[in-house]
Structures are given as structure tokens and as C-alpha cells.
Amino acid sequence: MNNNALHTVEAQIREQAAAYCESNNVPGFVAGVYHAGEQIIVAHGTANVATGAPMLDNTGFLFGSVTKVLTTTLVLQQVERALLDLDMPVVKYLPEFALIAPGAADKILVRHLISHTNGIDADLSFPDAKGRDALKTYVEGLASRCGTLFEPGEQLSYSNGGMIVAGRLLEVVTGMPFPDLLERDIYAPVGMRDSSTSAEQAILRSTAVGHFNDHETMAAKPTGMFTLPDTWGPAGGTPIGTIADLLAFGRTHLAGGVSPAGARVLSTASTALMQQVSYDMASPNVPPIGLGWVLYPFGDTTVLAMSGASPGGVSILCVVPEHDLVFTAFGNTSGAIMLQDQILQRLLSEHIGVQIPALITELEQDVDITPYVGTYRSDQLRIDVSIVDGQLEERMTYEPADESQERIFTEFAGGVTSAPPQRYVPIRPGLFSPAGYPLEAFDGYLRLLLVSYHDVRDGQARFRNGGGRLTRRA
Incomplete structure (x- = not known):
């Protein structure tokens, strides 16, 4: 250049x-x-x-x-x-x-x-x-x-x-x-x-x-x-x-x-x-x-x-x-x-000529999503995962340890500590995309919005990964 x-x-x-x-x-x-x-x-x-x-x-x-x-x-x-x-x-x-x-x-x-x-x-x-x-x-x-x-x-x-x-x-x-x-x-x-x-x-x-x-x-x-x-x-x-x-x-x-x-x-x-x-x-x-x-x-x-x-x-x-x-x-x-x-x-892509391939090209059909249902937890965070209309639905709940933690986190988050439930569609076993997003949205940095589940044992995933952060099945 x-x-x-x-x-x-x-x-x-x-x-x-x-x-x-x-x-x-x-x-x-x-x-x-x-x-x-x-x-x-x-x-x-x-x-x-x-x-x-x-x-x-x-x-x-x-x-x-x-x-x-x-x-x-x-x-x-x-x-x-x-x-x-x-x-x-x-x-x-x-x-x-x-x-x-x-x-x-x-x-x-x-x-x-x-x-x-x-x-x-x-x-x-x-x-x-x-x-x-x-x-x-x-x-x-x-x-x-x-x-x-x-x-x-x-x-x-x-x-x-x-x-x-x-x-x-x-x-x-x-x-x-x-x-x-x-x-x-x-x-x-x-x-x-x-x-x-x-x-x-x-x-x-x-x-x-x-x-x-x-x-x-x-x-x-x-x-x-x-x-x-x-x-x-x-x-x-x-x-x-x-x-x-x-x-x-x-x-x-x-x-x-x-x-x-x-x-x-x-x-x-x-x-x-x-x-x-x-x-x-x-x-x-x-x-x-x-x-x-x-x-x-x-x-x-x-x-x-x-x-x-x-x-x-x-x-x-x-x-x-x-x-x-x-x-x-x-x-x-x-x-x-x-x-x-x-x-x-x-x-x-435009200035140094890097070919950016599509990260996700297609959605697999008939993915069994039952292994991912359950409650996952990490420090002061709870995620309840259920099946609604054939999609995964996640509800995230902040569970503050004490008043000081709640005050700091609430200010950090601009006063909003709860999100509406989010639906996810399966891409393949263990990998999901937030519903309503075009697949090309994930080609860049925003691939972090995808959610994955890991370490399935006895028909249940042990971990959920969202944004690079793990929560563990409770």
C-alpha cells in the first residue's frame, strides 16, 4: 500500500x-x-x-x-x-x-x-x-x-x-x-x-x-x-x-x-x-x-x-x-x-488483498439439539437452555454475589443486567448461530456471537462457550 x-x-x-x-x-x-x-x-x-x-x-x-x-x-x-x-x-x-x-x-x-x-x-x-x-x-x-x-x-x-x-x-x-x-x-x-x-x-x-x-x-x-x-x-x-x-x-x-x-x-x-x-x-x-x-x-x-x-x-x-x-x-x-x-x-480485503472466506457456508439439517438443554453456570452468571419451536432458547440471569458486586456490574453494563431470551439455530452439532442473523455476519470479528457446546458425555454437553467464555453444566 x-x-x-x-x-x-x-x-x-x-x-x-x-x-x-x-x-x-x-x-x-x-x-x-x-x-x-x-x-x-x-x-x-x-x-x-x-x-x-x-x-x-x-x-x-x-x-x-x-x-x-x-x-x-x-x-x-x-x-x-x-x-x-x-x-x-x-x-x-x-x-x-x-x-x-x-x-x-x-x-x-x-x-x-x-x-x-x-x-x-x-x-x-x-x-x-x-x-x-x-x-x-x-x-x-x-x-x-x-x-x-x-x-x-x-x-x-x-x-x-x-x-x-x-x-x-x-x-x-x-x-x-x-x-x-x-x-x-x-x-x-x-x-x-x-x-x-x-x-x-x-x-x-x-x-x-x-x-x-x-x-x-x-x-x-x-x-x-x-x-x-x-x-x-x-x-x-x-x-x-x-x-x-x-x-x-x-x-x-x-x-x-x-x-x-x-x-x-x-x-x-x-x-x-x-x-x-x-x-x-x-x-x-x-x-x-x-x-x-x-x-x-x-x-x-x-x-x-x-x-x-x-x-x-x-x-x-x-x-x-x-x-x-x-x-x-x-x-x-x-x-x-x-x-x-x-x-x-x-x-x-480491499487494501491488502486478503481473501476472506465464508466462515459458515450452510446449516446442517436434523441436528439433535437435546444434548445442550440444561442450566449452565459460571461466576455470578446462570444460563438456562431449553427447546422452543425447534430452536434452542437461552435465558441469561445475573446472580450478584453481594451489593458491591451488583453496583459495579450494573454501572459497567449501563444499568441493564438482564437480556431478553435469545433463540439459536443449529449450524451443526454443538455449534449455533443467533436466530435472524445472516451467516456472512460471522465472517469477521463477530464470529464471537456464535455459541458452541463442548464435551458431550452420556448425551449431555458439559460446557457452553459464548464470546470465548465458558459456563459449566450445573
Whole structure:
């Protein structure tokens, strides 16, 4: 892609963002593309409807779970410095790490934390603690409140808990609070000059806030909660930065661990290790996972990706090593994920010539759906699955552990904690699509909307996977 081609991309993204935001009540959007030595950033709309502040090229936003790739990079730095070993049990470094079942935590290796194969059942656990002991408080609370979904290494389930434990592990082996370590060992060498680790720092510069659509007027209203508690820092609760900063971080992973500023952030071997498949569930809705990165196959091309939800906002970071491309974006309502998916697919197909095959080409007939009926549970979440009119119907119920959890989760979700029942049509045994969606909707990032069931024994599935997260048959 030459310089002119990237200017064409810039104009297209500007037009696409304006049209999408207008028709979908997204107040503001900002995106960036780096390709083969050239870089563009496009900003559109409003960063905060309460103040009318515009979304600018250098407006900051919450990284959300994109932070997980930064946290994983920090872990591998400590492996290189021989302070951590990926194949050692976590308890070797963190003796206080325990879960409800005695001995369950002892089997979890450092590797399991950053490959989402640890089985810690803590995905909606939001302990409210602030300051330098926040992660210590989080880990101490696991023993009394969180169990396991599966044996370590046995399955894959997107794990906020694993990343937070990894953050605490980093604090113990380096002797530094996680936010300070992130600033010293990622922000500084990568050249992420406008990134911060707290709302107190972010308020000093242009920063976007998330929004939720009012259910009566459908107008976007600013979130009542800017960040998640400090306990969620390493999983994506608090780090904030700009498009230029995330492009620099993505380029560091394109360049074998060397930042655009020329600093060695990670070894070539560690950078490559993060991009290798560490677990593959062999199901179209759950892309293979590396360390930190999710490895999205688009035909023969792999896109290293991570998206990040924050209260009323969504970010994405995609790195395409085979084509020297980085794409990153933020929109300040959750619906912006669709726009991010559209831009990514357009970049792949139109600008670098990647053939994107159909993920699902046809629906099998006469699939027996009875093995999937039942109740599935994970941390504070219950999913009741029944058969209605020959389709699966799922009812999701949030079951808060206490008032504090309920308050935080409700604010994070914009006040809506229950969804209407969702019908699913079988694609083939164990794989379902939400009713009413065209099959091509799942060719890109939104393949995460498909639902799969796994490990059928005695005519019953043991696990349900939605959005990369497992729930277990109760």
C-alpha cells in the first residue's frame, strides 16, 4: 500500500465512521492504521456528550482488555529476566494464591494465566479496592469467593481473573506496583507518551468517556462510572491512552519486540511465542489463542487481535504480521464494535488483498439439539437452555454475589443486567448461530456471537462457550 492508498483509506474510514455513528447513535469514534511505514489517524464526533468535547486524533480512551496484551508482554519480560518461569506453578511465586477448592490453585502454571487456560471462575468478580494493595486484595479474596471451571490446560475460557493474578505476580517478583511497572517497562520504551494508568492522570488531557443509549429516547448518555476498580488494572480496568500509543505498541509486536523509538521491549523469541497457538478449541466461534493475543484466522492470514470493553466504550487492536499492518480503534458506545469489524474486513480485503472466506457456508439439517438443554453456570452468571419451536432458547440471569458486586456490574453494563431470551439455530452439532442473523455476519470479528457446546458425555454437553467464555453444566 503506497502513501496515496493510505490517504484513500483515511477518506474511506472518515466517511464510514460518519455514516455509522450517525445511524447507530455512536457519539464519537477514533481509528488508526499503520502500514508499511505510513500511518493515519481519523477522529470523528464527540468524546463526551455532556461537555461537547470533540473526539480528536490524540483523545485518550480506556484500553479495556487490549491491556491484556500489555500485561502478557510484561510477564514475558520477567521470564527473559529469569524472575518468572512459564512452566512453574503460580504458587511458587505467590504462595497465598488459592481458590475455594483446596489444592485447585496449586496446579495452575504461569503459562495458564496468560493463555486463558487456567480455569479460574472469576470473570464477573469485581472486588472494590483502590491503590497499591488493590491486586493483593483481589488475590486474597479468591480463596473465599472463586472456584474453577475446569482443570488447568483442559479447556479455554477468556479469563479476566488469570490476567489479574498475573498482574499481582508481576508486583511480587519485581517489587513494583503494577501501574508503575506498566509505565516503566511498556509505556516508556514503546514511546506511549500519552498513556496513563488512572482517571486522575487522564483528566489532565483530552479523554473520551463511554456512553449508553437511553432506552426511551435512544439518545446516548455518558456513563456514570469511568473506570472499573483498580483491582482490574491488569485485565484492562484502568489503563488509558491514545490511538498513536496503541499503534506504537502494535508496531513493536510487528517488529519482533523493537519499538518505533528503537528500544528493545521484548526479545524476538518472546514476541514470536506470544503469536504461536497455545490452545485451539477447534470451533469457529473461538479463535485459537496465543499468549495474550487471540489469533483470528481470515483464510490463510492470521490477525493478532484483542478487543476491550470499558463502561460504555469499546477498543480494538489488530496486528497483521504477514502484511506489516496495525489497525486500532475506539468508539464510545459498545455498538462501535460492528464498525470496527467492518473497517478491519475492508482493510484486509480491499487494501491488502486478503481473501476472506465464508466462515459458515450452510446449516446442517436434523441436528439433535437435546444434548445442550440444561442450566449452565459460571461466576455470578446462570444460563438456562431449553427447546422452543425447534430452536434452542437461552435465558441469561445475573446472580450478584453481594451489593458491591451488583453496583459495579450494573454501572459497567449501563444499568441493564438482564437480556431478553435469545433463540439459536443449529449450524451443526454443538455449534449455533443467533436466530435472524445472516451467516456472512460471522465472517469477521463477530464470529464471537456464535455459541458452541463442548464435551458431550452420556448425551449431555458439559460446557457452553459464548464470546470465548465458558459456563459449566450445573
